[in-house]
Amino acid sequence: MPLTHLLALAVLQGLTEFLPISSSAHLILLPRLLDWSDQGLAFDVAVHLGTLGAVVVYFRAELWRMARDWLGSLAGRGLTAEARLAWAVLWGTIPVGLAGLLLKGWIEQALRTPTVIALATLGFGVLLGLADWAGRRRRDEYSLGWRGVLAIGVAQALALIPGTSRSGATMTAGLALGLTREAAARFSFLLSIPVIVLAGGLELRDLATAGPAVDWSTLWIGALISGASAFACIHLFLRLIARLSMWPFVVYRLVLGGALLAIYAP
Template structure:
């Protein structure tokens, strides 16, 4: 692929991974709409590494506290808000991990259908708008109950449908459960860490099995551009979301979905 194609796709991944608008849908649709060739497994792995690095860097202090508290909860049975949050991230990842393995075994080619992406983009965009409009709670990610963790975890499994948006559906569930916009977003971003590791790991295994050697320059572009753009996106989103809410993203999703219906019906 041309270098500028790679830069654009890395930007798309970095800017959409953490916004409630579906990165997988955009990575499928952008090359298809522009007539570009498939970016390949190596590049997919690279942009996953970039976005993973971004979220880990942004939450590095909190992740360190969570890791220490989690270890303490096992070794000394010490309970704290940080250890409960760490366990919430772990248990909240189980549903999507199991669903992903089941989907991998059954085949997922049908999930790349533009009409399916258009449908999920509109439906879950409207659900996001509804959850934001009726938002009443102000709980943070440190005040999650086990019911919250189960519901958000099950919601996250729906994100295996392109167009749903992992960030979008987990934030929607968090808002419906009474979290603040910032609390729902922060928990969604923390949940992304094991999910990105799992998704990138599966793609990495596929890459090794394919026997295709990665191009060094493509890897650097993918990691660097997606990582920097994702880090800036996380910072900006968390700074603004409590003030602007989710409505702008819901509107964008609905407009995008209807545009896709127009193109592909």
């Protein structure tokens, strides 16, 4: 892979993974629009693992408290707010885990097309705008009950459709449930951790047996660059989202989806 392609794709992944605009769609579309060779799933996995490192480092203090109190709940020391949040992240991962196991092959073969991406970008962009406009925005992530966690988990499973955006779908569901923008974003970011771990683990297992065809140096560089850009993106997004609202991302999705339909629709 040329160095310019590597840098562009890694930075793009880092900047879009946690924004509600679909990183997977951008990784599919950029090579198609510029007539680049497909970077392959190995590179996609590497840059996703880079973003995993970014979110773990950024939320390291929260994750430590959550892990400590979750283990305490297993030992019978009761449910603290941090333990409940840890359980919420785990329960919210089940729908996407089941959907991924059952539908992964079909999705990769049938849905990685510009038309599907365009329709998902438009449709879920409208839903994000409605949720941001109508949501009460009074609750934090610690207030989620099991029904709310299940709803956000199902929304995350829908994000297996390219163009939907995992962060966009989970933030939309969180806003619809009355979470503040910051709370919806934080829970979405925390919820990304087990998903990336599970998906990356399955792909890494395949890569480990792939032999010399895998360019490991390219994967490491891509992971580091995507991780650095993702860390910066998380920091700026959480600082600015209360003032910016979700509408810049809604407008971007509508423009992008409309442009893709104009280019690729039959």
